[in-house]
Amino acid sequence: DAGITQSPRHKVTETGTPVTLRCHQTENHRYMYWYRQDPGHGLRLIHYSYGVKDTDKGEVSDGYSVSRSKTEDFLLTLESATSSQTSVYFCAIKRGLSTDTQYFGPGTRLTVL
Amino acid sequence: EDKVVQSPLSLVVHEGDTVTLNCSYEVTNFRSLLWYKQEKKAPTFLFMLTSSGIEKKSGRLSSILDKKELFSILNITATQTGDSAVYLCAVARGDDKIIFGKGTRLHILP
DSSP states (O other): OTTEEEEOSEEEEOTTOOEEEEEEESSOOSEEEEEEEETTTEEEEEEEEEETTEEEEOTTOTTEEEEEEETTEEEEEESSOOGGGOEEEEEEEEOOTTOOOEEEOOOEEEEEO | OOEEEEEOSEEEEETTOOEEEEEEEEOTTEEEEEEEEESSSSOEEEEEEOSTTOOEEETTEEEEEETTTTEEEEEEOSOOGGGOEEEEEEEEETTSOEEEOOOEEEEEEO
């Protein structure tokens, strides 16, 4: 399972509240990714990181911010949650420069009421 | 705009049948194509393809890439009920972004 954990695993919150999701890895990998998965849309990239303090936007980054102050943690923040951000969020790591293979965390189911 | 298109979106077959899943792409700065299997939880890795015409094989599953025509296929022979899942195709770009298709939902009837 590549030592990836996500927390919380489930969260219900209200519109307008801030939410932070955490992805933690134990294997010191450089690349980390945040995706959301919705019915009919597959996996869509929100943000990714290629090192400590190095991040870039994906295809659906509006309304989300990220931070990576340590190699092992990649945080995804919804500054003011909206109902359209109800989704399953997956974190993934990529094991190195020589491969594009990703390994996924167990996911966080977020419901915004 | 980059896109990865999978077909069919859904497929129902009987156990023992052979299935072919398709993935076409239009992606700038292509680096590799990946296949994943997703059951009720997180996607799990199946194949990574970077070169045209070289088949990758794992048991009853195989995949091949055509970089000239910009597509890949995933074949599953002698299907079993445990093959029921969503199969995801993704393309990695040179800037490390990875773009997924919407998936093919495969259901195997006993």
